[in-house]
Amino acid sequence: MTPLRLKITASLYATMAVSFWGVSFVSMKAVLEKLDPFSLLVLRFGIGSLFLLSLLLVKRVRLRISFTYIPQLIVLGILGVFVHQLLQATALLTINASSAGWLISFSPIFTVILSMLFLHEKMSFRKAIGMVLAITGVLLVTATRNGSSIDFAMNIGFFLIILSTLNWAIYSVLLKKLAIPYPALLVTFYMSLLGFLLTTPFIIRNKGWELLPTLNYVEWSHLVFLGVFVSGVGYWYWGKSLEVLEASKVSTFIYLEPIATFIAAILILHEQIFLISITGGIIIIIGVIIVNGQLVPLLFNFMRKKS
Template sequence: MIPLRAKLTASFYALLSISFWGVSFVSAKAVLAKLDPYSLLVLRFGLGALFLLVILLLNRSRLRISIGYIPHLVVLGMLVAIAGVFLVTTTRSGHSFEFAMNFGFILMILSTLNWAIYSILLKKLHIPYPALLVTFYMSLIGFMLTLPFIIRNKGWESLPMLTETEWAHLLFLAIFVSGIGYWYWGKALEVLDASKVSMFLYLEPLATLIAAIFLLHEKFILISAIGGIIIIIGVVIVNGGLARLVASTIFKK
């Protein structure tokens, strides 16, 4: 049986990932004024993989993996790349954060389903390597699969036009969203069932809404706040043991 504290830590990792991914829409909107969506996707994967490689080298981790697990990593990398394509397609410059029933909203639903499938496969494939190493190879594969986009669009020509603020957004997307976010999601799946971890995906629109209100000064909508509260209640119910652990920790003090 998994200790409750381990479950709480895993849920914290999943919550951090969702927070990063929710804010990513705001950062993407800032960068897409200069970069096309697909070049942004390639740079996210490339810089994210580079960041993870640095962490692995600093930890003196082994980079070698069994050849038998390469197909598993390729499949996972493809799912991550597909999810990225869905997301950059919905976050083009000039779009608002209103979740209307349009093509962009449908793509976001497909992205969520795709990410749920990814989570289930990552859990079921039982790849016997740390989440950090697995995430590095998935990001590297995602980079290689999407590299033709930046070559076709000559996306590197737009990089000199980025301001310091836009570079900060780009690095946030690469390091925290594509690097740490995927890594922490994998760490959560090492402990919790895929079904429980995937429930945190429902918090992503809420994180996006909060970020849009505070960073982009978009209007506060009461019905969105009510929906967010309902989502939080649902996640707490699914992960009920975590609430009991928090309560017991508080009362012990």
């Protein structure tokens, strides 16, 4: 049985990962005003790969891996990095950042189904209650944005984001199922490097480098954030959390992503704050805690301290 301390640590890793990813929608939207999706991804993966390589060298982690696991890394890199990020970046050309953040919350639904089918994970009553609460919170958060209901128009962006949630669920289940016996940091580096190599031909074809001089320091800051914290630290921490927790449990942390997007939209885009959104955010957090089975221990420890 996994110790509670390890579960809490893994939960913190997952929380930080989805927090970075939630803010990423705002950052990508800002950069896409100047760059095409492929150029954005090349720079993002390039920065992320250099950052991860630096960490590996500092930690003195061997870069050598067995040829046996190369096909698995290629599959994970294509699904979780190249395809996933391309779908999201392209979707943001037609829908706003907040809408993308809300829609990505449906990913855990796919992950739980796939985990039941391929990882033989069970759907307990507690998990079901937690998921219902989390979904309810998402609906509350998205119910009244800018004082009115969100308009999810049936355009290509909507379809691409939903497709990316299914793709991410497949990636998370595969990452757990394959259980590549190397540090999560090393696996993340090779996936990021693969994303960089796969997108480089497109920036050459589109001559994306010609637009680089037009970027100001704010847009470059967004790119550094996307490379270091979103592509680098985020994927690394997500892999570390999957080393400890079940894929279906880790996937529920995606429900926290709209909260990060919401906060980023307030701080960066100066959007209004609604009480119903705050209430929904609290319900999302409670739902995630219930699914991960940590609500009862937390309440027990609280009551013991009070007594």
